[in-house]
Every structure is written in C-alpha cells, then in structure tokens.
Amino acid sequence: YIFELPKLHFDTSHYMMIILVFAGVTSIFSFILLRERASLADPKTEVSEMRNNWQESIHPQEIFINFENIVMANRRYKEVPNRLYRDYNADLDEGGSDDKGQFTGETIQETQPVYKSLGWSKMFLQVRYLTTLIGHFALLWAAVSLYQNMGEFVDLLRPLSAKMFLEQLYTCIGLGFFVTILWVFGSILSKLAHAFWSEMCFESLVVFFQCQGTFTESRLSTGTSIYDSLRSENVLVRSSMTPWILVSRLVTSCFTATGEKNLEHPRHILEMHSANHELDKIIHEMRGFLDNRETIASIKNMKDLHSTANIQQVNTASRVPPAHHAAMEAEFEENIDEERAIEYSGFQISSDKNRDEPERN
Template sequence: MAYDFGSQTLGIKNPFKTEGKFRAVTGAILLASGVIPLLMVAEALKENPVYAYTYAILGFVLLAAGSRHLGVGLFQLFRYFVGRSVPTSLAYNRSRSEQDIAQSEQKTVLYDDNQLHAMMMGRKNTTFVEPQGWVARFLHSIFPNLTFLPHPLRNLAQELGSLAISFIAAIVSFLIVAFVVSTGLAGEKAQLLAMPVLSFLLLVYLLRLWFSAASAIHNRRNTQLHKVSGLSVSMLIGMSILVPVIVGFGLDAVVDVSTSELAAWMEKYTVFSAWLNLVILGVTMAIVIAGILPGLLTRMRGVSPQTEVSEYRDNLQESVHPNEIFINLENIVLANRRYKEIPNRIYRELDPKLKEQADGKGSFDGELLIETQPRLAQDQNNEIATKQKLLPTLLGQVCVLISFALLSFFALSVADGMSLLREATNNFSGGKLTDSEVIALFNQVSHALVLFFAWMALSAAGKMLNNASHLFWGELKFESMMMYLKTEGTFNESKFSTGMSIHDSTRSENVLVRSSITPWIITSTIKSSIFATSGASNLETPRYIMGLTKNDNELASIIEEIKTFLQKRESIASITNEADLQSASVIHQVNQQTRAHSTEATQDKITLKEDEEAAGYLRNNDTPEDKS
C-alpha cells in the first residue's frame, strides 16, 4: 500500500517505541558479548585450535544475533509512516478514487460485501466463529469471553492452553510409565532403560510443540483460527503405555546382556536423563504463562460483543425525481460525514435502476453499502495496561539473553568434548580410548545435551514472549459508521404550466415527477481492531469487526438532512436572476401600455376581465381546422 501523504494526519503514532527500546538494548548486549570470544581466538589458536574455532563461530553467531536484534529494535524506533489510506478496508473498496489501494489490499481484506450486508441485516457478527478441536472447546468453556477476541489473540490463548495441557499430560504419562515399569509389565531390562528413553522422547516431542506454538503466534495476515484438538494428549498417553512395553520386549529380544550386566554398565557410564530439562521446560512455560496471561485476561474482561443497529423504514410521497434522491444522498449527505475529508469506503456501489414505462410511469430501486473512514478509538474497558504489555516484553528479552548464554556454554561444552577426544586420539589420528576417557566423554556428552535442550527451551520461550508482546503493543482499535441503504418505489410524470393568461408576458411550463419512495436505511457504529506491524506494511493487516452498536442520533441526522432537501426543492421554474427579473418587469410594463391604448380605441369598451374570459374560451374551443 502506497504512502499517501496528507496535511491532515490520522493521529496514529508509533506503538512500538517502548518495545523497540528493549530490543535495541538486548541487541547491544549481544553485540558486546560477541566481541569477547573473537578477541580470544588468536591466543586460543596457539594452544588448542578446537577452542579457537569454537570462539570464532560463537563470536560470529552472537554478532549476527545482536545485529538482528539491534536492527529490529532501532527499526521500531524510526518514524512510523501512516498515510491517509489506512487501515485496511473491511471488504473490497469500490470507490473510484481508491482503486489502486483496493487492488493492493485485495488479499488482506477479511470480509466481502455480502458478509457485511448479512451482518447488518441479521444483527450478527461472523468474526466470532465456533472453536475447533477438543482443547479449544475446553478453553472456551473455561473462558467464555475468549470467543470475542480477535483471531491472533484467540490463537495465542489456544496455543498457550494446548501447551499447558500437553505438559500436564506428559506428567501423567510419566506416572503411567512408572506404574508399567515398576510392576514388571515391560520386563526387567525395561526397568533400567524405559524411563530414560521415554523421557528423552517426551522432551523432544514437547520441544517440537514449544517451537511450533512460538512460530504460530504472529500477526502477519493471521486470518484463520488454529485447530487445537486432543490428539497430542492421546498420543502422549498412548506412548506412555506402548513405548516401555516395546522397549522392554525389544531389549529382551535384541540385547544379549543380562540384567545385572546392564545395571552395572548404566551405573558406570552416565546416561542422559531428561528430567532436568523437563523441569527447565516447565519453568519456562510458567514464565511464559505468567507474562502473557494477565494481558489476555484484561483484554477478555471488558469485551462487549454487541450486534445492534439503527433502522429506518418509511413510505414517502414526494415531488422529486428518484435520481435526485440518490445523488443528494451520496454526494452531499454521506460526503458530509467523511472523517478529515477522506473518501468513504464503498463496498456496494450505488447503481440506481430506473425502469421507465409508458405514459411517464415507471419504477426504481437501488442499494448502497458504505463505511466512513475509520478513526482511532481508545476503549478503556478492555485496554491492556502498559505494565501488562511491558511484562512479556521484559521477560522475552531476559529469556533471549539467557538462551544465548546457554548457547555459549553448550558450545564450550562441545569444545571440551572435542578437545578431550582430540587428546585421546592423538589429534584424531587414531588410538584406543581408555575406560576413564570413555566415562569422561559420556559425562561431557550428557552435560552438552542438557545445555542444548535448555538453550532450545529458553530460545522458544523468548520467541513466544516477543511475539505475544508484539501483538499486545500492535493492537489498534478504530470506530467508523457503516450504512446500508435499499430504496424502492414508483414514479409518474405530469405537466403543469403557470402564466397562461393572454396578457402574461412570461410563462413557465414544468414536468412534475411524483415519486412514491420506500427507503430502508440501516446504520451502525463499527468497532474494529487491527494488529499493526513495523515496516512498509505497518497497517496492512486484516481488520476485525469486534462489535456493532446503535447510532440513533446519526441516523436521525441523516433522515433530517434528506427531508430538508425534499422540502426545499422547487417544482416550478422561476426567475432568480435580478437582470432577468428587471427585463421581465419592463416587458410587463410595455404590455400594460399596449393594452391600455387598445382598450381606449375599442368602441365596445369591454373590460379587461371580459377580454381574458373570451380569450380563454376561444383557446379551449379551438379545433385544428380553426387554427389552420
């Protein structure tokens, strides 16, 4: 969408300045952290090349991440360019002056003219759709007002709820596994290996859900509701029963090792256990929920999803041509209601159809669906407080910094393991590892895996918090008037004349159109919501209708203007120019003088009244033969 400059601005300021400051600080810290390992490369290269390459890679990764965070933060602090064509229309805009804009936002609009017409006529809001999936229905039953949030916020709440339920199901699955293993249903070897294997699989599965939920929370053309079903819960419970049994019987069939030997081997070598990472994942989930839930609850608490409209229906008998009604309504009445002289958004163009019949009779009908330019509104009832927006922003930056710290520790742990392997194999040239070196290597691998999965959990938490805070900061609310007009009726024509006396020097002949008009007008104040972004497409995201409220005063004003126009119309053509009026007066005086001389010269001396009556009698009784 092009930037349409106008001296009259819409009053929309940059909503991301506070968020941008926090992100810029995070980027600066990461940039400074990336310089430190790069300065250590030269010295480490002399002693151990493994550490040197690790420092180099880690430094470049931190510099790249820091540059990205700093760039995004500074970009959010730049000037926010808002033209006169924002926000996005509700449906395709058929206004002739806005066709370029309408083409560019065609893929972004959420509704069409038929849906808007149905909402006005049916007093309903198609934005609020039924939740999909078992988990979604469960969450909407606990929080009924969740249904009345915009789609990005509904998806945010559903993703959080699904993660929480999945985590609880994971704990239940561990309890089931513990019961299956402890009772010996999975075999003796499964008592040693089932819990580590299953904990690892559950950790990978939950991290995948964690990253998937973080990626699903965004506001880039997010027009569809996510389906959140109970499939993940059933899979977890099924895995908790099947995996230990499969692992147990598989070990009994494949591994030709006694239970005592397997126990001794596991006691000797450190086997990775996912319990610590599951605790870390649970803590990060609690942090994310604590950062996002207060804002969501505030946003849900004050919603009032009204679907009310103001309606006017009547039958009018007026001496006016039907086209003049439509012209006055579109070019004067609705044009007077433009916001800061911005053209109205026409979703169903007025195209009056006149069906003329014989003898000057006919019928007409026309429809119009129009919205005035949305103006920025502040609804204090469900406005998220600034501190509730700051909370996920601050927690998100903390999680990002901790995640990169864990990444650094993971890289150093890998470097320790590689260095140990290098020394044990004579610079990777070959050689047999001693038992103590194998034990040390197992310990190092286990430690590296803990750091790796902890880094993944904190990284996903930071991404989720940042995306959620961006939604909170970017929500802008607008108000506008939408009107639907449907007019039907009939008309007939008749002629009448004035100034028909033989002594009148001026005459006015008129064609009078008598119309029977049946208008149906529906208007409503539309409350809509849009989620802004940073960049060239800052306000080109879908706009959601959140409520329709009555505007009886505005409707009364429109009806009053239309009736005033009808009452002030002139049906008889007259002279309004002073020069023409003076000329007609001179001609009238000449005619009077002529009649005076003609009357004195007449011997019968008939009166003026008798002369007029005689002339009228002759005119009415003239036949074509007489005139010829």
Template sequence: MAWLGLLLTLYLLKLWLGMREPFRHFSRGAMDISLLRIGLTLALAILLPVALAYVHRHVQAIPRLPINTLPHLLALLLLGAVTTGLGLYLLAQRLKLAEPSTEVSEHRNNWQKNLMPRELFIHLESHILANRRHREIPNRIYQKFEPSLCQEGGSEKGTFGGRTLVETQPILSEIAYGSGFRAVRIVTSVLGQTLLAVGALSLIGLSADLARVAHQPALLIGLIMPGMLLIFGAVLSRMGNAFWAEMQFRSLLLELSVEGTYTESKLSTGTGIYDSTRSENTVVRSTITPWFLVSDLLTSTFAISGNMNLEQERHILSLGKADDALDAVLGELEEFFASRQTIAGVNEVDLQSASQIYQMNEQTRALAAQPTSLALAAEQASGLLARTEEEQGTTT
C-alpha cells in the first residue's frame, strides 16, 4: 500500500504539473482528454495493484518504503482541494459577469445615384471608415476594400462590387468585479507565492542534506513534499495571474458589402447660339445595393510579461447593436450624395472673377475711346473757325 500511495502521489503530481500554464489552454484548448486516455487510466488503476500484489507474492518481495507516504497523499489531496475550490469560486464569479449576445445593426437598401462606383468606394474608405478612428489610430482592416469593376458592352455599362471588414481601435473597458472576487483573487495569489517560497526553502534545506549523505532513498522520497509545494504554488500563482491579467476592450466592427450596376450617358449644356459657356459631361447612373452590418464588439485578452504583453489573441465575448454608429455612417453618405453635381456649375469665386474681368474690359474700352473724342472736338472747332472767316469776308 505504501508503494501504491507513492505511485498515486507521483501520478497526481504529474497531472497538476500540466496545469501550471493556464494560458496555454486558452489558445490550444483544454486538456487532451480522450476516451482512450480515460480507459488507460482506469485500466492502470485496476491492474497496477493486482500486478504489484502478484510480484510481491510470487516473484520477489517488494521492500518496504522507509517513509510513510500517507502524509504526502493527504497533503496533495488537501492542496488539490484548496486549489480547486479557489479556482471554481473565481470562475463562477467571473461567469456571472458574462452576458453573451450576437446582435448587430443592419441596413439594406437600393440606391439610384448619379456617380461613378469608384468614387463611392474612395469616399467610403478615405472618409467614412477613416472618421471612425479612435485618437487618430488607424483602423484594423481584416479584409481590405478592393472593389471590382467589370465593364460590359464597351464602356457604357457594367457591374461593380466590393466588401470590407474593419474594426476601430479597441478602447479599454473596466470589468465590474465584486468584492468577494477581489478578496479571493488576492488570497489565491498570496497563497501561491507563499507555497513557492516555502517549497524553495525546503528544497534548499534538503539539498544540503543530500550533499552530505549520498544514496539515501528516504531523502530522495522526501523531495516529494518540496516538489509538491512548488507545483501547487506555481498553479495557484498562475491561476490567480490569469484572473488578474484579463483586460476587456470595446470597439466598433463594421462589415460593408456593396454590389450594383452602372450605365453611362452624355449630357451637354450651353450649346445655344447666344450661350458663352458650354459644359459636356459623362453622366454615370449607378444602381447601388449596400448591406451594412455594424456591431459594438466586446473582447477580452490576457496580458503577459515581456515586450509582447498585449499582443495575445482577443476573444469575442459579445456583439451588441450600434444603431447610432450606423445612423452616423448613413448620414455621412447622404451628405456625400447631396454634394454631387451632374452639371458643371459656377461658384461664387468664378462669379467674382468674371465681374473683375468685366470691369477691366469696361475700363479698357473707355481708355480706347478717349483719342477719338478729342479728334472729333478738334474737327468741330476747325470747322467753326472756317465758317466764321467766310462770314467776315462776305460782310467786307
């Protein structure tokens, strides 16, 4: 029974040793527990005592252990129960804060607009999506907006389409922990660090005895207790660290899918005989079918030590509606459509420039007309003088 207790203690320590890295299970899944492994474990638990009894009675007597393994097994069960209890309490309290949901704000429509499809894509990417940035940090583009434009029948008509998936910069969100959760989390971390310290000191004391006396099985088996303290100290410390290291973020996730067709036609204005300004445009009539999906994203990650402390994968906890963000995007698109011009117009700057040119032309014509007026006055004066002299000669 002492040997069975020793083997059981070593096997349980091996299992707990694999639990000292909780972050590995977040990224790679839980423990590798399969039906084959469970069957082997049960078979080993049943056949091992029978095999030891058979060897002890019929082959060779198994020597007695110089120590009692019952305290080791009881200590392991106690530490395992404490560790499991603390972990389950923290997990249960954390699960109470979880509110998973999969809601999105959706908008589908059919627009008839006079604009080139590429202009719509440029405005969506360089203005609509860029305006969603947080603190001027670029958005996280998971699927780049690479629109496709397919022309049919020359260049007069065609189809277009594009899709993008963008997330804004995540913003840190506080987690509303309860007082009980905070207290147990502190106890878990303190207990884990204490076990590590006690285990290290015990190991140092035994190492001095092993250096003086060689080939002592009792001392070698005595290393189980310090190893047990170190293993459970590491498990408790890293388990508490997992609950300390969680960080939640909120961000805006936008998925946009655009499809449609377009046709081109010529439009000319100002072709009359008295018109001084002429405009000729190629008008593109686009039928646009957009599909907007906007969601308020709640994600969680676990910080680690080192220069890659926040470079771990984030886990999506919930998706919420973002009606305000969707309304803002649609409002900006409506402003863009309203600002589009089909016919080239004249703005206030053009009118002011034309007025200045007109005034300059008026002054130039006035200056050009001044010499003609002086010559006419001179001719009139000379004619009057000639008539006066004729009248005087006739009188004489």
C-alpha cells in the first residue's frame, strides 16, 4: 500500500525561490561578518610573573594593606574603585607561640574596564548596514502583508460552501507561508546584525597577588648606657616571605541589550596580554615602601628635640666636677637668653638682665 500526499492547490515554486534567496543572503552576510570580526581577534593567554623571596622587618599584615590601599589604588581609572574578586584576608597562625608564626594570603583585583574601539573595515561596516536594512525590511514586509490580507483570514469564519471554503483555506495557507518566510529570515538577519552592533570591547588590568611565609618577633632597645637620658624600645617583626605576582592586561567583550540591564551582561575574556611594565612599577612601589620604613622610633619635631637637648645638658652637668658648675650654669643661662630673643616688626626684645627696656633696631 502506497500512501500519496494530497496535492496542493497553489504553486510552491515562488516560495522555494524566496527561501533560497534569503538563505543565500543570510549565509553570505554571516560569513563576511564573522570573517572580518575574526581577523581583529588576537587570542593569547600571556601573563607577567614575579616570584621571589624577601626578608624584611615588617609585619605581614602591612604587606597586604600597602598592596591594596597604595599599590592597587594608584591604578584606579578615574578614581573608580577596583573590582575585588578575592579579598586578601591574611591568615596569621602563631602556632602556639607569642613571638613567631606563619602567614598566608592572596587577592585578585581588576581595574575598571575601559572601552576599547575596534578598527572595523569598510566592508564590515557596509555589510552590517545591509544586514540591518534587509532584516528589518523583511519584518516590516511581513507585518504589512499580514495586515493587508487580514480579511482573507476573517472570511474563513463566515458560512461558505465546501468548495469556496477550501479555496479560501488554500489562499490563507499560501499567505501564511509567505508571511512566515519573511518573518523567520527577517528575525535571523536582524538578530545577526544586532550581535555585531551590540558588541563592546573593554581593556583592563588584572592582578593576582599571593604572599606566604614566616615571621618572628624580637625586641630592639637603644639608649641603654648609664649616661643615656633617653631610651627607645621597639618590637621588631622579621618576616621571611615569598610573594607571587601575576599581572595581565585583559581584552573582554560584552553584548549590550535594551532595557535597564543594558550593560549588566557577562563579559567574555578574549585576550590576555603580558604587562611587564606594570609589573615592574608594582614591584618598584612595594620595594620603595619596604625600604623607607622606620624600625626604630625617633624624634621628628623641634620641640621634642629641644626638650631632649635640655635633658642632655642636665645630665652632662650632673657628671661635671663641682669646680666647673659655675661655668656650666653661665653657659646654660646664655643659651636660654639666646633662645628667648624674639624679633618682630623691627623690634628685638632681649631677656638680658642688664636691659629692661626694648631696643629698636
């Protein structure tokens, strides 16, 4: 038994011709757009790496604080905070002892992505415009055809004879095929064009920093002589650390859309390029911070310095034999008189015991 399909009462050749034309146009435009876009891609996975061992007099927590608040903050784009993918959260383990232990911590940060313009070719721009126009024109043509022939579909609901009903049904099927073909290929072309219109590329710097090692605490004292009037005692933390830094410049791509979430879609990593210059700057800033730190507390203002000098003079006088006390007192009073001399607006007021009145210069 051979089953035969019923014969259609309308010609399908022109529908097949429309399908072949739209399929050919879609394939050619897709190939050209993909080829031009692929020619601009440079897929690489390169990173700049630094691994070393440092022994410095610094607390481990200060290393991560300096890296986040100073080093990475200097690389912000227009004062926009960096994107933090992994917080440093240094883990200090003293191991049951108060003066030694080990530490580990890592962080991953990315600077704010900056828009990167792609150098499109002239052919790419022309084909993208044609794809957009043809796709939207096909959608418009389908909508207009459906609107103009809406009466043919309404006639199916009216009471008709069997023969007229079949003729009207075949007419509506033919119109439905035509509208469907236009709508399908118009949607394909418009979405294809939208994919190449909506792509936005960004460039950013991503940094991975990991540091682990051990630390010990010791006390450092200065001014312990019997003749010293001041004494400074400091707790010195000695860290032996192994930093590991990876730096790469990313090229990412994001497809935008209309609506409130137009730029909130995921970014795709297309390229990873080495950034040796940025790595050298990061190492230089970290080494500068480590080399310029003070281990011993010192005096930094003039008032404390004068107070220390006076205490030193008192201690020196206490060690001088009694025969020289008079000379030391005279020298001490002379130094005080010189320090009290004030010069203001052409007047000089002196604390000399022999002159009680101010003298004009």
